[in-house]
Amino acid sequence: MFSWFANPLRFMRLSNWLAPVCYVLAALLIGWGLWQGLWIVPKDEYQGGDIMRVMFVHVPAAWLAMASYMAMAAMSFVWFIWRHEVADIAAKSIAPLGAVWTAICLATGSIWGKPTWGTWWQWDDARMMSVLFMFFLFLGYMALRASMDTRQKAARAGAILAMVGAINVPLIKFSVEMFTSLHQNASVMTADGPKMAAVYLWPLLASALGHTFLFAGLVQTLMRAEIWDRRTAKANAKLMAEG
C-alpha cells in the first residue's frame, strides 16, 4: 500500500482533486461548528458559563496538534524503513502546520485558563508543559532539517527526531491522569464513551473533522509545492550541466 502512494506522479494526480474536496468539506464543517458554537448551543454554567465556547476552537486544535505529530512520526517511520520520497515530503510538510495548530492550542488554552483557573500559565503543569514541548519538537524538527547540507541527511535527522519525540504524544494524552494538572480529564475520548451532552458533542466533532480536512488539504498543497520545488531543482541542475 505504501508503495502505491509512494509514486509522486500518482500523488499529484490524486491531490489535484482531493485537496479541493478537503477544503470544501473543511469550510462546511468548520462553518457549521462555529455557527453552533457561537450562536446556537446554550452556555454551560457548570463549565463557567459562556467561556466553554472556547472549546470549539481549543479542542479541535489540541486534537490536530497531537494527530499531526503522530502523522509526522508515522511518515518519518515509513521513510526510515522503506525510503519512500513522498513519505519524507509528507513529514516535512506536516511540521509547520502541526506547529500552527499547536500554537493555537497553547494560545487558546492559556486564554481559557485565565478566567477558569485564574492563571494564564502554570510552569509545573504536566499537560501544559508536554504540549509546549511538542511545539518545540515541531520547531526543532524544522530547524534540524534546515541545518543539514543534503536532503538525505535532513530526512534522516528529521525522521529520528520525529520518531523519538512521538513518545511525548501519549504523555500529553495521559498527563492529566498521571500527573498533577489544572486541566480537566478527558470528556470525549474516554473508555466509557463521551461524557459530554450531545448538544455540545456534535458541533465539537464537526469542528474537529473540519479542522482535520483543512489540515489534510493544506498538507497536500504543501507537498505539491515541495514536489514542484524538487522538479525545479532537477531542471536547474540539468541546465547547469548543459552549460
Add this chain to the structure above:
Amino acid sequence: MLPDFDKNAAFIWACFAIGAGSLFVTILIVTLRARAARAAMTRAEARLRGDDAA
C-alpha cells in the same frame, strides 16, 4: 448580529480571533508558497526545453 456573551466575552472573542486569524494566514502562506513553486517549476522546465518566452 453578534451573540451576546457574559463577562468573559473578551476571552471568547480573543480565542476565536486567534483561531480564525492563524488559520487564515496559514492558508494564505500555503497558497502563495504553492503558486510560487509552480511558477518557478514552469519557468525552469520551459528554459530546459529552450522556450525563449520563459
